[in-house]
Structures are given as C-alpha cells and as structure tokens.
Amino acid sequence: MKRIFKNKYAVGMLCLLFLFSCKKDRIDNVTTTISQPTLSAPSNNTLVNLSPSSNAVVTFEWNPATTGNYTLPFYKVIFDKENGDFSKPVYTGIPAKVGIDNKLSLSHKEMNKIAAAAGITELGSGKVKWQVIASNGVITATSGSGILELKRPAGFAENPAAVFITGSATEGGADLLKAQSFKKLSDGVFELYTSLNAGTYKMVDKTTGTPLNFVIDAGIIKQGTEVSSPATTKTTYRINLDFNKSTATFTEIQSVGLWFSGYNKIQATLTYDAAGIWKGVDVPIAWKVEPWGKDERYKFRVTEKDAAGNITIKNWGSAVKDNVRATSTSPASYFLLKEVDNSQYDYTYKFAAEAQKTDIEFRLQSTADYTHKVTFK
Template identity: 30%
Template sequence: MKTILKSLLTLMVLSMTLISCDNDDYTLDPEIALTGSLESPSNSETIEIDLENGDNIIFSWTPAQANDGGTILYTIKFDRPGGDFSDPIYTSPSDNGGGATTFTMSTSRLNIIAAEAGIQQLETGDVAWTVEASSSYFRENFTEPSTLSLTRPEGLAIFPEYMYVYGSATEASDIPSAVAFKQISNQLPNDNFQPGVFESVTHLSPGEFYIVNGNNASAEDLTHYYINSEGKIRSGDDPTTFDMEEGVYRVRMDLAKATISFVEISNIQLYILANQAVKADLEYVGNHTFEATNAYFEFLTPESPDAPDWLGWEEERYRYQFQLGDGQVSYLGSMHNEAMNGSLVPGLEGYNGRPNGGEPEYYNNVYFLGPEAAYWQGAWKFPDALNGANFTVRVVFDPKAENYYQELIQE
C-alpha cells in the first residue's frame, strides 16, 4: 500500500512540474499589435440630420488585434476637427457593451454632437471621429481618424435648465427678474412631448419681449433669441413683438423645432364632480398663480338640495375646469385614476382618503388633463376642516417647482 501511495505522489509531482514548464513557455502579452481601420461612414461623407424621419446611423470598423489574441473592447470618440481626442466631445462603448465593431447612433444624439462641435442650426460643419481599442490596461486610438460633414436641422440640440422672457409685454422688465420656462416631460398617458419643449403660464400684453437662456445678465454663455417673421426661434438680440390680446397664456417653446405657441387660459373654476357645481372662480394674481378667496363648500349628502339623485354617501371630490384658447373646455386635476385608487403618473401611488395630514406630499400636484379627461379622472378630496368653512384656493404654475400644485387654506 505504501508503495502505491509513493508512486501516486511521484506522478503528481512530475505532472505539476511538466505543467509548470509549459506555463513558462507561454507569456500573456495583451499589448495591441494592430489597430483597425474606420469603414463607415466613409471619410468626408455628408449626413443631413433628419430628426423626424432619419434612421439610426451605423458606425463600423475592422477589428484590432492584441499580441496574445485576447479580447479587444472598443470606444467610439468624437472631437472637433483638428482635435487629438484627448478631450473628446462625446464617447461611448461600441454595441454589445463595447465588444462589437459597430456603434449605433440616433439622429438626436448626432445632432447634439454637431451642436457641441460648434455647428449652428441650418448650417454645415465637420466632426472628427475615431475608435479607441483597449486590451487589458493598453489603450490605443486607431491611427487614421475620419471626418463627417454634418448639416443640422433647425432648432436647438442642447437645452438649458430653464428659458426666460422679459420685456414690456411680460411680467418682467429685465433679465434678473425674467419669467422662467421649464422643460416639460411626459407624465400622464395622454402626454406626447418630445425633448426640448419649455412651458410657462404667464401674463402677456401687447409690447415687446426678449428670450434668453438664463437670468444672469453677466453670464458668459447668456444667449438671446427672437421670433422671426416665419414664427421660428433664432439666435439674436432683436426684440419680438407680441400683438395678441392681453391675457394669461400657456406659452410653449419647442426648442428642438424652433417654434413657439401662445394659447390663452381663462375662467379657471373649482367645481364639484358629483353635481358640476362651481365653488370658486380663480383670477390671475401674477407670478404664475391663480387665486380665489372666500370660497365655500359643504360636503354633499343625500339630503343636500343640490345632490344628484344617485348619491347615497357624503361626497367631496373636485377638480378644475378652464377655457383653453377660443372657448374649448379643458381640465386640471390630480394624478388619480377615475376610481381614485391608483395613479396615472408612474412612480406615484393613489390616495383615496381625505387629506387630513396623512396624504403624500405629491397629493396636491396639478396636471393638465386635457379636454378629453374622463368624468372622474384627476379628482381630489376636501379635508374635513374645510367642510362648511371659508377657504382660499390657489393653483400655482411655478416653473421652478418640481410640479405645478394647488393650495387650499382655511380662512
């Protein structure tokens, strides 16, 4: 038995020695031996960026090689013409997490790259691109970069945090006090906004206004815009004339399409959903705010003289209606679905109780529901404290708040 064990031990030692010798003959060498070459788009190719109808652009190249034949990962880089790609304006791993010799880019991303390279809307300019190959800790750019000639569509590609207006037609006389616009996003199922739409609810009267991308008059990157004769937003210090009737408007700037729209908002009313009774007529008081004071409501019961025939419980649900433009009735409401047991806004939860202190902080968020909102959609409930009490109600379209919101305050 001892002889057998000694023999096995000897074989194991011999095998390990042979393996060790074999490993000594092979040395890992991840250094890049050969970079690839850029294939598509071809050098100096012209691309006219079409944000609405354009297909994705596919960038491709031949593979690089490492001395040991190991895996190569790729990063595509974009720079201004003449740049050395040490401080690129955009980088991204290639398709398949960096493992593919292709990169798929949307036209909107290419438009942003063109803008960051200094190409203005409706102008043509060049952008350089290359690929960086990496193997272990070795990284090397392809030796021959390529150039693209890009023609940008009208509209901005890089959006500021806020846009602003000021001038005699607005509520603000100068840049520091300018009226803010916020970029709006899709929240409710019926929303269909593209990036770059900025909105403000504000008072306008005949006069002139200026559009700027900031409210710091001394900022180096402060840019003025105006509306040309075709209704398009263009860079420039010229004032724009507002010649519509005085009123409160929902103004939307679509920076991606370089357009602007003005739709008047009037007759905001708080009304009870069960019987359609108006309980407050809100007036514009400035600074994006509508307000009514001395409002009053007693919760509906089956015995109330104005209760609907079908009512068999105490009812206090309400929302807002208003006129949009030339008399079209539209609605403002909460995130709630018709049953008020869920939210139509992703990430929020419905709250079916009275807001007596246990409601979530987003309970009073206000949303544009649109003219086709379902009968019970977007309801709120009154708190118990306002049953049979006078109150002040405000709807605040503050562009610098996280959301538009309402306030109900007992008087």
C-alpha cells in the first residue's frame, strides 16, 4: 500500500509539471497586434453651442481598430485641455456597447461639465482635445487627437447638492456651522425664507472642509467671496436660486396675515421670528356669526415686494378646496401649506375651536414641509 501511494504521488507530480510546462509554453508563445483607431467625427475645430437643458448630444466617432488575434477591441475616449498631453485627462468616457461600438454620445450637459473642467468659464468659449485608446486586453493603440470648440451658456456646469447662507448679515452670523440651509426644490433650484441685516453674506455648498463660495451680483450667481447685504436693517426675504441659469432673486416679505373667510379680511398680523417662522401670540379666535351658524374658515395672506418695488399678495392655504374642521387628532398633513387662489372660502382650513388666546405659527422652513401650527390656550 505504501509503494502504491508513492507511485501515485510521483505520477501526480509529473502531471502537474507537465501542465505547468504546457501553460508556460502557451503564455510565452502568445503574440498579438492591434491597429491604431482613426478619428472620423466631429471634424476638427467644430463649434458646439452648448445647451445643457436640452436633449442635444455630441457624438464622437472613429474607424475601428483591428487585432491580430481577431478579438474585439475595447475603447475609451479621453478629453483634456487644449494644451494638455492626456496624462491627466479631465474626462474619460466608455462607449455604451463595450467591444462593439466605435462611437460615444455625450449630452450637452455632460459636455458642459467637460468644458468647465477644461477651464472654460460661463458664457465663454474654448477648445478641448479628445482621443481614442483601443485595447485588446494585452496591448493598446492610441489615435491622434481631435479638437473641439465649446461655447458655454450661463449657469454652473455642475449644480451643488446643497446650499447654505452665512456671514455677519445672516441669522447664523459668521459661524459656518450655524449657516442656514436652503430648501432644494429640484436639481439646481433652491429657496430660503430668512432675514438679513446690514453686513456681509455668502453662500456655500457645505459647512465643513473647504466649501465653494457663491455670491449674488446683480441677480447673477457667481463664485466669489462675501458681498454686502441688500438690507440696511433687519429685513425678511425669500431668496430663490437657480444654478441652471445662474440667476437669483431677493423678494422682501413685508407681512404675513391670518385671514378669516367670514370677515373677509386679515384679523391678525404675525411677526417674523427666525428660520422661516412667523408667530402670533395670544391671538383671539372668534368665529364669524352667520345666519346659518358660525364660520371658522381661515388661511394666510402674504404681502411681497420685489426688487423693482412691485407689490404682490399671495395666499397660502390647504390643498383641499372644501375642508373639514380640524380636531385634536387631525394628521400633520392637514396643516401643510401651499399657494392657493384668493377666493374667500375655498382652500381654507377650519379652526377646531374658539379661544381668547391662541398661538399661531406660519412655518416656511427650509428643513421641513411648509406648514402651520395652531395652539389653543
């Protein structure tokens, strides 16, 4: 038994040596070639007026490379500054069908990012280089380079995921950790209800590390350091930012009124506190006596003034046109606010009770749903 085991072991070792020898011979004998891909479109110095909000694309095409062992070549397309050498490309793209496609389609939005990475500024134009690298998994071949001219529109190439306001003029002061966040409405679009005093402010994309700084200059969002506040005394604003267009607006909130349907007028004016909250303290709630009973309906009316001095009245109320009366068990969704029409009775809420002293809060906070709160004392 012992002799047989040794013989089997020896035979196994011989087989392994044979296999390794065969494998080594196969590796040593591998030879392959790959031809250089050649660029075909777009033509050199083609000018592309970028429109990131559209569905437009730029398609880069090349004549395929061929390999000596008839395998499919794989491609990647790299982009660099006009004077770059592709050692540190600003962008690398891979065709959708790896090993099959000899083209790459990039949206204008993506091309706008490439332009920005290459140092082309908003509303400016400049050139980028591109080339194709083909590979069969063993060796690579590189095409010549193409030149493309890109003209950027207004707007940031890449929108911030978050925006905060800070500075001596703001509610949080110059302490970055106390910066007030904007509410994100959609990609690149933000809104904030806040107050500003005299002093300076700036906007940042984060409150830790090294944030990007933004300022508003004549209604345009730009990267920059702090600028002077539009206010000389404490003033409440709605600030709207659109990074897609690099536009910004300051709208002064002059007043927020608690409006009763039955009386058809504002019965109490709320006072701005902080962080997008207006308050009314010890407000008497008396329903309007009507021939058919008492009317308990209400909503809010907000007076705004734009930068040109134009006055606008906005109504904030319920999403429900004909609402039910609030109770102690009404869900939080009952009190949510949305802009509604100026009708006397539609899209209103209904007070749960009458009271000599009631606290009202009108909340347009960036960190929560727009809503309101009623507290009977």
